[in-house]
Amino acid sequence: MIDPTILHLGPLEIRWYGLMYVLAFFVTYYYCKKAIEQGKLKLTLQELDELLGLLVICMIIGARIFYALFYNPTYFISAPWKILYIWQGGLSFHGGLAGIVLAGLWFARKKKISS
Numbered sequence: 001m002i003d004p005t006i007l008h009l010g011p012l013e014i015r016w017y018g019l020m021y022v023l024a025f026f027v028t029y030y031y032c033k034k035a036i037e038q039g040k041l042k043l044t045l046q047e048l049d050e051l052l053g054l055l056v057i058c059m060i061i062g063a064r065i066f067y068a069l070f071y072n073p074t075y076f077i078s079a080p081w082k083i084l085y086i087w088q089g090g091l092s093f094h095g096g097l098a099g100i101v102l103a104g105l106w107f108a109r110k111k112k113i114s115s
Contacts, residue, residue, distance in 0.1 A: 002016070004016055004017070004089070006019060012087075013089075015089065017091060017093075021059070021096075025052065025056060028052065029048070029052055032048050032052075033045065033048065036048060042113070043111075043113075047111065050107075051104075051107050054103050054107060055099075055100050055103050055104065057103075058099035058100060058102065058103035059096040059097075059099045059100050059103075060086065060091070060096070060099070061099055062092075062095040062096050062097070062098045062099020062100070062102070063091035063092050063093070063095040063096035063099065064083060064086055064090065064091055064092075064095065065083070065095055066092035066094055066095020066096075066098065067090045067091055067092040067095060068083050068090075070092065070094075070095075071090070071092065072090070
């Protein structure tokens with residue numbers, strides 16, 4: 001089995017899924033910025049920054065809520081404040097995706113972006 005932790009830096013652990021989230025953010029930012037510069041994406045750089053900030057926050061919130069609800073609900077019902085302890089691990093890809101989709105739809109409606 002692959003160890004989910006890449007590196008231990010004292011009490012801080014760097015995990016594979018965290019690294020993938022960070023890499024995905026930077027790759028997305030790079031390609032979206034190029035698309036804006038080429039006129040393929042009708043956003044300003046400020047709107048791109050707004051959007052990606054929103055998506056990161058909603059991804060983490062969605063990932064943590066899904067993890068709490070679907071993978072360990074009894075633990076989090078008995079100690080709901082521990083939902084905030086994201087540094088202890090426990091994020092769900094499905095929840096992150098749901099958070100991103102909902103935030104993206106909200107952003108598109110707010111900015112009146114359509115195809």
